[in-house]
Amino acid sequence: xxxxxxxxxxxxxxxxxxxxxxxxxxxxxxxxxxxxxxxxxxxxxxxxxxxxxxxxxxxxxxxxxxxxxxxxxxxxxxxxxxxxxxxxxxxxxxxxxxxxxxxxxxxxxxxxxxxxxxxxxxxxxxxxxxxxxxxxxxxxxxxxxxxxxxxxxxxxxxxxxxxxxxxxxxxxxxxxxxxxxxxxxxxxxxxxxxxxxxxxxxxxxxxxxxxxxxxxxxxxxxxxxxxxxxxxxxxxxxxxxxxxxxxxxxxxxxxxxxxxxxxxxxxxxxxxxxx
Numbered sequence: 001x002x003x004x005x006x007x008x009x010x011x012x013x014x015x016x017x018x019x020x021x022x023x024x025x026x027x028x029x030x031x032x033x034x035x036x037x038x039x040x041x042x043x044x045x046x047x048x049x050x051x052x053x054x055x056x057x058x059x060x061x062x063x064x065x066x067x068x069x070x071x072x073x074x075x076x077x078x079x080x081x082x083x084x085x086x087x088x089x090x091x092x093x094x095x096x097x098x099x100x101x102x103x104x105x106x107x108x109x110x111x112x113x114x115x116x117x118x119x120x121x122x123x124x125x126x127x128x129x130x131x132x133x134x135x136x137x138x139x140x141x142x143x144x145x146x147x148x149x150x151x152x153x154x155x156x157x158x159x160x161x162x163x164x165x166x167x168x169x170x171x172x173x174x175x176x177x178x179x180x181x182x183x184x185x186x187x188x189x190x191x192x193x194x195x196x197x198x199x200x201x202x203x204x205x206x207x208x209x210x211x212x213x214x215x216x217x218x219x220x221x222x223x224x225x226x227x228x229x230x231x232x233x234x235x236x237x238x239x240x241x242x243x244x245x246x247x248x249x250x251x252x253x254x255x256x257x258x259x260x261x262x263x264x265x266x267x268x269x270x271x272x273x274x275x
Contacts, residue, residue, distance in 0.1 A: 002030035005160060005191055006052055006082070011061035013047055021047040023215040025061070031159070034182065034192045036202040036223060039212035040237045045195045046087070048212070049162050052193070053082035066159075080109065083153035087164040087195075089137075089145035092152070098124070098140075099133040101148060105156035123151040126181060142169035150181070160191040167198045179205050199241045203227060203260035211236055227260055 006029040013022040022044050029035065029052075037045045050056040051063050054070040063070040065081055086092045095101045102123050106116045124130045127147040132140065137148055146169055153161060163182070167175045175198075182192050182205050196202060202209060202223060209226040211219040213236040219226050226232065227240045230248055239245065243265050247257040259265040 002032055004028045005031045005066055007064040008048075008051070009062050009064070011048075011051060011058045011063060013051065013056060014059045021215050022051075022058075025215075025217060027210065027217065027220060029160075029191060029193070031191055032186065032189055034186050034205055034207050035194070036206035036209045037193060037195045037212065038197070038199070038202060038209060038226075038236070038238060039218075043212040043236060044215040045212050046164060047215075049084070049164065049193065049195055052160070052162060053084050054078040055084065076108070079158070080156065081158055082160040082162060083156055083158035084162045085146075085149050085153055085164060085166065087168065089142070089149045092149045093137045093145065096136055097133065098129060098135050098137055098148060101137055102152050102155045105152055109156060119155040119157070123155040126154055126184070127151045128177065143171070143174045146170065147174075147178075150178075154185070158190075160193065161185060162193045162195070164195045165197070166194060167196065167201050175201060199227065199239065199244075200261075203241045203244070211238070213237075224258060224260060228258055 008025050008027045011022055011025040014020050025048060037049060039045050047056060051058060051070065052065065054073060054075040057071050065078055068078065070078060093101055095104060099120060102120045103116050106119045111119065127150055129144065129147060129151060137145060140148060146166065150166065166178050170178060179201065186192050194206060206223045209221065209223040210217060211226055211232065218235055219229065219232050227244050228248065230240065233240060241260060243259050243262055247259045250257055257268050259268055
């Protein structure tokens with residue numbers, strides 16, 4: 001039985017009296033899960049995610065992170081547990097060297113210079129940015145800047161990673177590298193929460209998917225159950241991956257295939273052809 005690391009209890013959040021972003025959210029996040037948070041723009045995904053490390057505080061209700069109530073806990077303590085990678089790297093990067101950007105978190109954790117250097121090297125190796133230590137972050141391309149922001153969180157070694165649109169600006173190789181990175185971090189015991197519109201990526205990495213719209217959770221189940229529920233997805237203006245769409249259409253012809261990825265489809269189709 002996995003332990004609960006984050007618990008969200010009846011959370012409401014208002015940006016103003018007219019703008020209610022979250023409406024009575026309840027959920028539990030277990031240690032070691034990989035969760036995709038999906039839904040329409042303005043549906044509340046990022047607002048909810050920013051509650052998980054205290055960047056936002058509930059208007060009503062509470063968020064508990066490892067027995068710490070985020071309302072009463074300083075953000076710098078929560079960020080040691082829950083690391084947040086922003087969608088736009090420009091909102092996170094503020095130093096003039098790649099090395100300094102990655103070293104900033106460990107320095108503020110009070111680590112020795114030796115340990116800081118080890119953390120920086122480890123993080124840059126994981127994202128493929130070794131050799132860029134003296135480069136100005138804004139001289140990197142957009143995809144590399146995204147990797148740098150992930151490295152800066154890896155260096156702090158939080159227990160939970162929240163990644164906001166990690167595949168934006170990435171080509172096919174970049175998307176694959178980030179998927180591999182997420183799976184590696186998860187294998188090391190880290191909990192991963194991915195906010196994304198990339199349903200193909202969701203199918204590739206997430207075990208569980210939470211679907212949101214209009215500040216509410218419409219569905220919270222296995223990724224397969226969510227991405228094959230076309231009626232539910234339509235309520236949040238989401239289309240499943242193309243392979244899933246194909247399988248849904250094939251059901252009209254009596255072919256009960258429930259594939260989410262190309263690899264799954266190839267395996268199932270080849271077995272069907274052999275029969």
